[in-house]
Amino acid sequence: xxxxxxxxxxxxxxxxxxxxxxxxAADSPAGPDAGAAGAAWAATEDGAQQYPNVFIEWDxxxxxxxxxxxxxxxxxxxxxDGRPIATPTPTIVNLTPYTKLGSMIGDSLISIxxxxxxxxxxxxxxxxxxxxxxxxxxxxxxxxxxxxRNFTVDRQLIxxxxxxxxxxxxxxxxxxxxxxxxxxxxxxxxxxxxxxxSRQPWSTGRIGMNGVSYSGLNQLQVAAKNPxxxxxxxxxxxxxxxxxxxxxxxxxxxxxxxxxxLAVVNGGKLVPDLTALARGQFDTKWLTDRLADPLxxxxxxxxxxxxxxxDQLSPKVQQLLRADGPLxxxxxxxxxxxxxxxxxxxxWHDVFVNSQADVYxxxxxxxxxxxxxxxxxxxxxxxxxxxxxxxxxxxxxLQRAWFDKWLKGIDNGIDEYGPVTVRQHGGGWIxxxxxxxxxxxxxxxxxxxxSSGTSAGSVHDGSLFTAPAPSVDRLTVAxxxxxxxxxxxxxxxxxxxxxxxxxxxxxxxQELDGLTFTSAPVAEPxxxxxxxxxxxxxxxxxxxxxxVTTVNDVAPDGRSTVLSSGQLVASLRQIDESRxxxxxxxxxxxxxxxxxxxxxxxxxxGEATQLDISVPGxxxxxxxGHRLRVDVYALNLxxxxxxxxxxxESGLRPQHLLLDPAVPSYLNIPVCGNPGW
Numbered sequence: 001x002x003x004x005x006x007x008x009x010x011x012x013x014x015x016x017x018x019x020x021x022x023x024x025a026a027d028s029p030a031g032p033d034a035g036a037a038g039a040a041w042a043a044t045e046d047g048a049q050q051y052p053n054v055f056i057e058w059d060x061x062x063x064x065x066x067x068x069x070x071x072x073x074x075x076x077x078x079x080x081d082g083r084p085i086a087t088p089t090p091t092i093v094n095l096t097p098y099t100k101l102g103s104m105i106g107d108s109l110i111s112i113x114x115x116x117x118x119x120x121x122x123x124x125x126x127x128x129x130x131x132x133x134x135x136x137x138x139x140x141x142x143x144x145x146x147x148x149r150n151f152t153v154d155r156q157l158i159x160x161x162x163x164x165x166x167x168x169x170x171x172x173x174x175x176x177x178x179x180x181x182x183x184x185x186x187x188x189x190x191x192x193x194x195x196x197x198s199r200q201p202w203s204t205g206r207i208g209m210n211g212v213s214y215s216g217l218n219q220l221q222v223a224a225k226n227p228x229x230x231x232x233x234x235x236x237x238x239x240x241x242x243x244x245x246x247x248x249x250x251x252x253x254x255x256x257x258x259x260x261x262l263a264v265v266n267g268g269k270l271v272p273d274l275t276a277l278a279r280g281q282f283d284t285k286w287l288t289d290r291l292a293d294p295l296x297x298x299x300x301x302x303x304x305x306x307x308x309x310x311d312q313l314s315p316k317v318q319q320l321l322r323a324d325g326p327l328x329x330x331x332x333x334x335x336x337x338x339x340x341x342x343x344x345x346x347x348w349h350d351v352f353v354n355s356q357a358d359v360y361x362x363x364x365x366x367x368x369x370x371x372x373x374x375x376x377x378x379x380x381x382x383x384x385x386x387x388x389x390x391x392x393x394x395x396x397x398l399q400r401a402w403f404d405k406w407l408k409g410i411d412n413g414i415d416e417y418g419p420v421t422v423r424q425h426g427g428g429w430i431x432x433x434x435x436x437x438x439x440x441x442x443x444x445x446x447x448x449x450x451s452s453g454t455s456a457g458s459v460h461d462g463s464l465f466t467a468p469a470p471s472v473d474r475l476t477v478a479x480x481x482x483x484x485x486x487x488x489x490x491x492x493x494x495x496x497x498x499x500x501x502x503x504x505x506x507x508x509x510q511e512l513d514g515l516t517f518t519s520a521p522v523a524e525p526x527x528x529x530x531x532x533x534x535x536x537x538x539x540x541x542x543x544x545x546x547x548v549t550t551v552n553d554v555a556p557d558g559r560s561t562v563l564s565s566g567q568l569v570a571s572l573r574q575i576d577e578s579r580x581x582x583x584x585x586x587x588x589x590x591x592x593x594x595x596x597x598x599x600x601x602x603x604x605x606g607e608a609t610q611l612d613i614s615v616p617g618x619x620x621x622x623x624x625g626h627r628l629r630v631d632v633y634a635l636n637l638x639x640x641x642x643x644x645x646x647x648x649e650s651g652l653r654p655q656h657l658l659l660d661p662a663v664p665s666y667l668n669i670p671v672c673g674n675p676g677w
Contacts, residue, residue, distance in 0.1 A: 029413040032421050032429035037413040038393045041401040044412075045394075049159035051085060053078035059174060059273070062167065062196050064189055069285075071174040071273075072167040072193075073100045075158050076202060084202065090407035091203040092157070092164045094211040095190055095218050099173035099268045100166040106152035120144045124387065135490075135498040135505070138377060138384045145383030146396030150236050151212040157400055162407075165197050169218070171296065172269040174276075176285050179269060179296040182217060182242065184330045190222040198229035205229055206407050210399060212236040213352075213379065217333075220359065224337040232341045232406035234399045237382055239352035240333040240359050243320070244595065246351050250613070251569035251595050252546060252640030256492045257351060258301055266295050310597065310645045321643070323576075323596035335362035341369045341406045341415075343398065347377040348425065348564070349491045349498075354616040357435050360420070367419035372435060373398070374619070376423040378495025385423060392421060392429060424527075425563055425620035426553060436530030436617065440670040442583045445519060445677070447536075447630065447657070447665040449473035452518035454554060454627065458511045464519040464628060466677050468661035474539070478654040479546075479635035480513030487562040488550075492639040507552055507560040507631065515632040515657060518554060520677055526622040527672030531581070531590040532564060532615035534630065536665045539656040540609065543602040544649040545570040548636040549613050551667065552629040553622055560629060566615035569642045571649070573611050574599040587668045588612050602649065608658055622675065630667050632657060 029037035055078035062070045076084035096103060110116045124144030128137045149156075158164050170189050171179030180186035198205045207229045209219045216238030223233050239245045246254055270290055276282050303314045319325035335358070342363055346356030353374075360372035373392070377384050383395035392398070401414040420432040448462055448469035455461040460475050483489060485503040490496070498504035534549045550565040572595050579592035591612035603609045622628060634655045635641075642650065659665055 029417040030431060032392045032431055033390055034393060034413075034417055037417070038397075041393055041412065041414070042387070042397045044404070045156055045397045045400045049156060050161050051077035051159045052080050053082050054155050054158050055082060055084040059276070062193055064170075064192055068170060068177040069175065070167055070170060070189065070193065071100070072165050073104060075153055075164040075166070077158050077161055077163070088202055088204045089161050089163045090206040090208065090403070091197050092162055092208050092210055092403065093167065093194060093197055094164065094209065094215055095167045095169050095193060096211060096215045097169050097172040097179065097265045097268075098214070099271070100168050101173060101271065102268065103152045103166050106148060107155070110148050110152070111155055132501050133499050134501055138381045138498060139495060142377070142381040142384040145386045146394035146399075147212065147236070147383045149396035150210060150234075150399055154396055154399070156396070157403065160400070162403065163202050165193075167193055171289065171293070172265060174273045174283070174286065176283065176289055178289055178293045179265070181297060181327075182214070182221065182331055183327055186218070187221050187225065187330065190218055191225055191227045194222065194227045194230050206231050208403050208407050209233045210236075212382075213238070217242060220333045220335065220338065223340055223342065224333050224335065226337065226339060230340055232402065234343045234402050236345045236395065237347065237350050237352055237356075237379055238344065238359065239355040240335055241331060241355060242352070243328050243331050245354050247320070248595065249354070249640060250567035250593065251572035251646075252567055252636065252642050253304060254492055254639055255305070255641050256489075256638035257494065262296070262298055262301065266298065270294065304643050307644055308648050313645065318597070321597045323594055323598060335359045336364055338363045339365070341365065341402075343371045343373065343402045345373040345382060345395065347375050347379065347382055348423070348618055349377060349487060349495075350379050350382070351491060351494065352379075353564075357617055360435065367433065368415040371418045372420045372422070373418070374422045376425060378491060378498055380495045381498070385429070390429075422619045425561070425618065426623055426626070427621045430619070435619065436670055437527070437619075437672065440527065440529040440672050442530075442587065442589050442668050442670050444587065445628065445630075445667040445669060447517045447659055447667070449475060449659050454518045454558070455511060455516040455629075457508060458514055458516040460515045462515060462517040464517050464630060464667065468664040469659065470661055472661070473659040475515055475657045475659065476654050477513075477515050477632060477634045477657065479652045480633070481635070481637055482510045482513040483548075483633065483636050484638065486510040488565050488636055488639040505559070505561055507550065507562055508558070510633070511560060511631055513633060513635070517630045517632070519628040521556070521625045521627050522622045523676030524624055524673060526675040528563070528618060528620040528622070528669060529672055530670035531617035532670070533588040533591050533668040534566065534613045534615060535588070535668065536611045536613065536632070537658045537660060537663045538570065538609050538611055539606065539658055540570060540603040540650070541605050541653045541655070542649060542651045543571070543605065544642070544646050545603060545655045546634060546640070546642050546650060547611055547613065547655065548633040548640070549615060550631040551615055551618070551669070552631060553620060554627040554629045556625045563620050564615045564618045566613040567636055567640050568593060568611055568613045569646055570609060570611060571600050571602050571646060572596070573609070574601060575612060583668070589668060589670070590614055608663065610663070628669070
């Protein structure tokens with residue numbers, strides 16, 4: 001047992017020290033860049049394809065079992081004469097709420113001969129590193145990292161012998177119906193679309209799925225239903241539970257992403273089919289459906305933000321705030337039911353980060369048939385570090401290799417890649433056999449009021465120790481707005497605010513409103529791998545409160561960089577033990593709150609209330625001289641604002657952290673190596 005433990009710790013430490021490229025044989029896909037295999041994948045995607053052209057069938061109707069007609073564009077490989085080939089091909093399905101019109105426009109922009117390739121190369125080459133706006137580089141390189149082909153249409157993929165079907169989901173684009181927003185009816189539509197595609201004369205009956213964000217979520221949903229024709233999926237930045245990840249993480253409402261997202265989808269679904277109108281074939285059923293529900297979910301968002309008491313909330317909102325509500329039940333996907341090869345990609349600061357590694361862990365397939373790929377990016381910067389020596393292949397290259405393997409049976413080695421390929425904060429890209437890495441052990445770091453001497457600008461400069469401090473201290477933190485310039489604000493804006501380094505890459509502005517607790521510097525490279533939990537002993541002056549924690553890497557020059565963050569509305573603290581995990585010590589490693597009005601527990605003013613806050617897992621290495629820090633805040637705009645009835649109860653009053661050795665507050669963090677604390 002002791003030898004096995006030493007071996008696991010050695011592996012953990014070795015990976016923490018790994019450079020950008022793990023050692024690999026020349027012909028092996030091992031290592032983040034996949035070596036010679038990765039170069040071959042890129043050459044396959046970028047080279048001349050089997051067919052020279054693409055033929056598009058516009059607005060192909062697909063009738064659902066309830067009579068609703070969805071509209072699709074079908075992209076076929078075509079010969080030199082421009083006509084679609086007669087040979088059936090494997091088929092890729094993308095179901096999108098962002099409209100197939102939007103996909104067509106995006107595809108057109110990246111398919112202009114010579115010009116598009118030149119623009120993409122410029123996007124890859126822009127480098128503002130070392131400037132206050134280096135975050136711009138992350139966004140531009142994502143454009144050149146293949147993500148647009150995942151989001152729209154990959155013509156290279158089609159020309160190589162695939163048919164791609166892009167479908168407007170029910171109630172969006174040119175499709176009839178009421179937008180069901182990932183609900184049960186929409187999921188049934190996905191099953192029926194896959195069946196329809198598999199039975200068309202141009203299809204071999206072998207179906208894969210691709211797409212980004214929403215179109216990644218619905219891939220997980222339908223894969224868990226196991227339609228017979230579906231053989232593989234490639235979800236980019238997906239979620240298995242959008243309520244917990246985005247709508248109300250920790251019980252607080254995201255007030256930046258949700259309004260903007262609803263505006264985009266609701267605006268897009270109101271654009272009529274002008275071509276059909278000009279032909280005198282306008283779909284009046286489409287118009288009737290849009291008039292019946294022009295602004296899906298906007299009523300619920302407005303209701304939860306303006307209603308002062310729980311009993312006045314609308315029935316729709318009441319259902320969302322109860323764990324057994326039908327829409328919340330429909331939104332939760334069980335990855336344990338997925339049986340087809342799945343390549344999950346994400347970002348450590350993506351809005352859905354809490355799901356991505358969890359999906360990988362829960363899928364009951366051997367490594368290789370399931371893959372996890374996570375960069376140090378946001379929702380719209382996936383693939384920003386790719387396609388260069390020592391870096392992973394582009395997103396479109398990985399997608400192509402994945403489909404070639406599982407839909408065409410080409411033995412290209414993609415199943416030997418990874419299986420876990422991640423960007424390690426403080427290091428580089430690494431490959432690992434699992435996430436968390438073998439050898440990572442959770443340990444407590446206790447919050448203390450003793451000064452660390454490292455954070456003069458915070459509300460209070462405290463310390464992190466390996467044992468509780470003997471004194472009893474009470475620290476106070478009040479809600480503030482400095483979080484508007486923070487990594488969480490960058491996350492909530494899907495990466496837009498990350499262009500300002502002082503917000504996205506340094507927390508010292510946000511820390512003006514927070515309590516900071518900082519460790520001694522580490523003596524050697526120290527890995528962090530896996531989910532994190534923060535246990536706080538709190539006191540509210542009201543019947544509710546709101547607590548936010550971040551876990552940071554503090555550099556010798558004082559820069560404080562958020563690794564991950566969590567939040568929790570105090571009255572929604574009841575933990576769902578069936579979803580949560582604990583270490584052998586009994587400490588939570590991932591405490592998952594119920595987030596339901598049915599289990600709500602108002603706090604008692606003046607009395608201590610213990611909270612367990614889940615912080616999404618991270619892969620990081622603290623370099624010698626760096627420190628670990630926990631920040632504690634009482635507000636997190638714009639990522640989270642408690643529902644207005646709970647906000648009214650809190651009164652936005654100052655909140656108190658009770659540091660008592662008898663009931664300590666602590667960080668439970670998975671560590672590799674010997675930090676020397």
